[in-house]
Amino acid sequence: MVIHRLITRAARVVHKSAAFNKTSCLNTQIVRLISIGRCNFAERLYTNKHEWVEVDGKIGIVGISDYAQSALGDVVYAQLPDVDKTFTQNDECGALESVKAASELFTPVSGKVVAKNNDVEDTPSLINSSCYDKGWLFKIELNKETELKELMNETQYKEFLKSNEH
Template sequence: MVLGSIMRSATKLSRSGIPPCCRRTFYSTDNKGRYYTKKHEWVSVDSGVGTIGISSYAQDALGEVVFVQLPEVGRTVAAGDECGALESVKAASEVYTPVSGTVTEKNDTVESTPSLINKSCYQEGWLFKVKLSSPEELQQLMNQTDYDKYLEESH
């Protein structure tokens, strides 16, 4: 019964005029509390610490990620700061932090195995964590619904 509902929704999406690259965001079931930037970074917050990564759209656009450079633990960052880099077989891209604070952790595993970003950009492929200094900055970011609309309108 649930599968039938999913298939009906997928059929509606395929006829909706939404480009295939953007449809996948509608299938996400683990998006509560995730906020996005227009540069396709995301942040989810738990107990004042934001976990940051890139969206499924971004990793798909980059292609196979082969190199990751992340900010060092202890570094203070401001929302919008460039704080890392990703390289793929197709392109290179800077990573910007969506929130201000102090880097508390970086994902060493993703630095040594960059393909995790392509396989699991929202779970194992997260990039770094920041202790938020200005939680009100989250209000400037897009929630999942707004991000989906942004993708639909701009890509």
């Protein structure tokens, strides 16, 4: 519904502008508006253990940060949580192994796992090449949305990385 409103609004703005002369111009403007809109609607939140969650409604998509994947090195194995398993915030829920080290995964929020990224289990290097996109780890249905307030936004996370606490 929100995307539909954005597209409609973009079409009106572009149509009224002097620059409107071809469909490609309209499509370019709509894509730009959708890209900008997506950033405003889905904010990535971080834990002090370098996991992130991006929430869409009651579903959180979970992964590890660029800092974490870089610190791990080339990921060669991913053990992700099973679908339908329930976790409490900060529970250990899986593991990643790299050529340098092994690291436990912790869930940033409480809830039930509704999907896991089988592509990451088959090709763990996706975490290194695309930790925020193709390298997501699992999806969880949140049961305590108030826990999101305990997580860091991107600015706070960057400040955390600058500190000696991690």
